Amino acid sequence: MIALYHGGPSGHSASLLIALAEKGLAYKDHRLDLAAFAQHAPDFLAVNPAGQVPVLREGGRTLTETFFTLLYLDERYPDPPLGGADPEARYTVQKWGKYVETHIAPNLAIVDWAMRGQAPDEAARAGFERLPPERRALWAQALQGFSAEEVQAARAALAKAADRIAEDLASTGWLAGDGWSLADIIVFPHAARFAALGLTVPATVADWLERVGQRSAVRQALGEQSLVAAAATMGPERGRWG
Amino acid sequence: MEASDADHRTATGETMLEVYTWEPNANSGKPLFCLKEKQVPFVFHYIDMGKREHFSPAFLAVNRDGTIPAVVHDGFVMTESTPIMEYIDDAFDGPALRPADPYWRWRMRQVMRFMDNQVAPSLAMLASNRLAAPQFQGADPAELKRELDKIPLPERRAAWEKLMFNKTPPADLDESARRVREAIRHFDALLAETPWLAGPDFSLADINVIATFYGLPTSQPEQVNAQATPHLWDWLRRCHARPGIQQAFQLGKGYIGQRAAEARRLLGVGEAAA
Numbered sequence: 008m009i010a011l012y013h014g015g016p017s018g019h020s021a022s023l024l025i026a027l028a029e030k031g032l033a034y035k036d037h038r039l040d041l042a043a044f045a046q047h048a049p050d051f052l053a054v055n056p057a058g059q060v061p062v063l064r065e066g067g068r069t070l071t072e073t074f075f076t077l078l079y080l081d082e083r084y085p086d087p088p089l090g091g092a093d094p095e096a097r098y099t100v101q102k103w104g105k106y107v108e109t110h111i112a113p114n115l116a117i118v119d120w121a122m123r124g125q126a127p128d129e130a131a132r133a134g135f136e137r138l139p140p141e142r143r144a145l146w147a148q149a150l151q152g153f154s155a156e157e158v159q160a161a162r163a164a165l166a167k168a169a170d171r172i173a174e175d176l177a178s179t180g181w182l183a184g185d186g187w188s189l190a191d192i193i194v195f196p197h198a199a200r201f202a203a204l205g206l207t208v209p210a211t212v213a214d215w216l217e218r219v220g221q222r223s224a225v226r227q228a229l230g231e232q233s234l235v236a237a238a239a240t241m242g243p244e245r246g247r248w249g
Numbered sequence: 250m251e252a253s254d255a256d257h258r259t260a261t262g263e264t265m266l267e268v269y270t271w272e273p274n275a276n277s278g279k280p281l282f283c284l285k286e287k288q289v290p291f292v293f294h295y296i297d298m299g300k301r302e303h304f305s306p307a308f309l310a311v312n313r314d315g316t317i318p319a320v321v322h323d324g325f326v327m328t329e330s331t332p333i334m335e336y337i338d339d340a341f342d343g344p345a346l347r348p349a350d351p352y353w354r355w356r357m358r359q360v361m362r363f364m365d366n367q368v369a370p371s372l373a374m375l376a377s378n379r380l381a382a383p384q385f386q387g388a389d390p391a392e393l394k395r396e397l398d399k400i401p402l403p404e405r406r407a408a409w410e411k412l413m414f415n416k417t418p419p420a421d422l423d424e425s426a427r428r429v430r431e432a433i434r435h436f437d438a439l440l441a442e443t444p445w446l447a448g449p450d451f452s453l454a455d456i457n458v459i460a461t462f463y464g465l466p467t468s469q470p471e472q473v474n475a476q477a478t479p480h481l482w483d484w485l486r487r488c489h490a491r492p493g494i495q496q497a498f499q500l501g502k503g504y505i506g507q508r509a510a511e512a513r514r515l516l517g518v519g520e521a522a523a
Contacts, residue, residue, distance in 0.1 A: 068352055075358045082351035089486035095325050101332035109366075140427075141367065160403060243366045 009034040012054060013061040014041040016229040017071035018240060020061045021111070021196035025226035026077050026189070030084045034063075044127065046093035047134025057239065058138050077189050089189045096184030099175070103182055105192040110132050111197045113242030117153050117161035118204050126150075145241035165206055172198060173209040180215065187222070196217050266291040270318035271298040272501035273419045273509075275369055276330040278460040280318050281500050286493035287343030288324065293500060304399040314403045314452035327367045331361050346453050359455040360439070360455040368432040371425035378417055385413045392401055433465070433472055433481065435468050440480035444487075451491075463498075464508045466515045482516070489513050492521040 011027065011034045013020035028033055039045040039060055047058045055062045055071050063070045063080075070076045081090040091097035127150075135146045153161070172194060177180050182190035201208050201217055208216070219225055268291050269283070271277040277298070284291050296317050297304045304315045312319040320327045322340065327333045338346040348354050387395060393413045400406040407512045411417045436458065439446055446454040465473040467486060475482045488494055489512060498509040513520070 070352075070355055072359060072362065075355050075362070078358065079351045079355045082354060094336055097339055098325075098327055098332050098336040101326075101335055102329050105329050105332060108362075140424075144424075164403070 008065070010034070010037060010053065010064040011061060012037040012039060012064075014039055014046065017195075018196050021229065022073050022192050023061045023063065023076060023080075025192050025195070026080050026089065028224035028228040029087065029089060029192075030080060032080070032084060044131040044134045047137060048132070049137065052137055053132060056139060057142055058134070059142075074108060074189075074193055077104075077106075077193060077232050089187070089192065091183050091188050091190075092186070093184065097189065100188055100190045101184035104193050106168070106171070107193050107197060109243060110164060112240060113244075114152070114161040114164040114168070115197055115200060115204075116149075116241050117158060118165065120149050121153055121158045121161075121198075122204065141244075142241065145244065149241055161203075162206065165201060167202070168199070169201060169206060169208045169212055172215075173211040176211045176215050180218070187219075191215075191219060193223075258429045264323055265321075267294060268292070268318060269294040269308065269320070270298055270503040271296050271303075271328075273460070273497045274505045275373060275461045277317050278312070278329045278497065278505070279457065280320050280337060281497045282456045282460055282494060283337040283502075284341075285344060285497040286346060286491070287337065288493070289341045289343060295501065301396060301399070304396075304401075311403065313401060315399075315405070331365055331453075331457065334361075334456065339452065345458070346451070348448050348450060348452055350448075353448040353452075357452050357454040360446045361500050363389075363432070363435075364457050364461065367428050370490075371428040371432075372461055374417065374425045375422065375429070376509075377412055379421060382412055382417075382519070383417055383451045386415070390414075416444070429469075430472060433478060436462075437448050437478040437481040439490050445484070455484075455488060456494075459485075459494060463489070464512050466512045467508065470515075485512070486516045486518050488522060489516055489518045495521050 009027070009032060011023060013023060013036075015038055016024055039051060041060070045051060046055075046060050052058055053063075054069065057071065058073065060078070061073060063076050070079055078090065078241060081088065091100045132150075135143055135150075138146065172182070175190075179185050181187055195216070198208070198212060199220070201212075220229075266284075266289065268280050270280065270293075281293075287346045296308055300316065302308055303317045305452050308317075308319075311321065316328060316330060317326075318330055318333065320333050320336075322336075327336060329357055335347070348357060364480065395405055397410055401407055406472065436446065443449060446458060463484070466482075472478070473481060473485075489509070495509075498506045500506075
C-alpha cells in the first residue's frame, strides 16, 4: 500500500496527487499543514530529514523528490503511460523536471515569499534549526528577506519560463511529445500560480492551463480547491558556479 | 570550434550524433563517458571553455543559453547534461546504464541530483577559484565586463563575475569544502552497502560521480585514500579500470586526461586494452 505525505493540492504535492489519480492508485493519505510548518516537526523529520513534502512510502521504502517519485510511479505502474512515447519525448519530460527544480520552483518561492509579508512565528523558526545545513541556509536567507533586485530577477526568470513553456507547447499543445505527460504534470501546479503573482502568461500557456485544469484526474486530485494557496518551498541555490 | 574526424557517423550513416563540449570533466564529460561506455560513434566539437567559446556566436547558435554540453541527434538539440545521459541510454544500443528496477532507478537519480545540485558545483567553485581565478588578475576590468555581457544566463553571469573579480565570499568556499567532505563520507557509506552507487550494477550514477571525482586521489589525498575511505577507493579503482571510462579520458586536449592518468597511477590501475 502506498502512503503519501503531502501538503494538499498545491506545488509539488499537487503533481503527485494528479499522477496517483491518473494511475487510479489508492493510497493512505497524510496531509500536513504547511502554513504551520508541520513539515519541520520532529515526527515528520523522522520520515524525511530534509523537511520537505511530498514523500511517498511503499513496501518499506521512502521516496522523496517529486519528479523522481513521478518517474518511479510511471515505471512501476505503467498504465496509463505518462513518461513520454519515445526517447525525444522522454528527454523533454526530464528536461522539464530539471527546469522546474532549478529555475521555476526556486524563483516562484522567492516571489511567493516576498508577497507573503508575514514573518514566521517562534515555533516555525525553531523548526528551521532542525533542518540539514543546506536547507537551513536557504531558510535563513528567506528570513533575511530578498532585495527588490532579487525579487525582480526572480520575476524575470518566471516570465522567461512562461515563454519557454509556450515554445514547447507550440507544436502539439503539450509539453513533451504528442500527448499529456509527466512534463505537464510537473510544470502545471507551478505555472498555474503565475497569474496570481501578477505575471502575464502567453495565450498558448493560458489555453494549456485551462485544458489541464479540466482533465478529470486533475479535478479529482485538486478537489474544490484552487491552486493559489501554495506555501513557499525554498529550492536549490542558483549560481554557486557558472 | 573544431570538429574531430576520429569518430563519424554510424556504419549505416543513418543517424548523426554531435557532441559540443569541453573536456571529459564534470558536466562537459557526462555525454562523453556515456557514449564511450555504450560504444556509440559521434562527432566531437571541442568547445574551448578557457577561451570562453561557449559564449561565442557560433556556439550560441547551437545553444542560446551558452551552456555545455550540447548534444544534437538528427537535429534534436539537448542541453541538460543529466537528462542527456538518460537519453543516451534510452536511444542507443549497448550495455544498459540504468537499473531495470524502478526503486534503484529512483536511487540512481537521487545520487545524480545530489551530485548536480550540491557536490559538483561546490568542487567547481573550489577548483575554479584555485585554477581559473588567477588568470583574471591584472586584467582590464572594462574588458572583463565586455566578456561578462556575452553570457546569456543571469545566474551564470553572476558566478563568472564573482570569479573574474575575485569576489567569492570566503564563507562560500568554506561551505563548498564542507559539502565535498560530506559527499565523500556519504558515497563511501553508500558503497559499503552496494558495489556501485545505484545497486549491483554500474550505472549513470557512477558515471555522473566519476566525471567529477576522478581526480580526488591526487587533489584530496588526505580525505580520499585506502584507509579513510576504503569503499570509495575501491570504487575509484574499478571506475578507472573500465575501458569506456579510459577511452573518454583520452578525448579533449589532454589536460584532464593527464590528471586521470595521475589518478590511475596512484590507484595502481593499469591501462585497459583499447
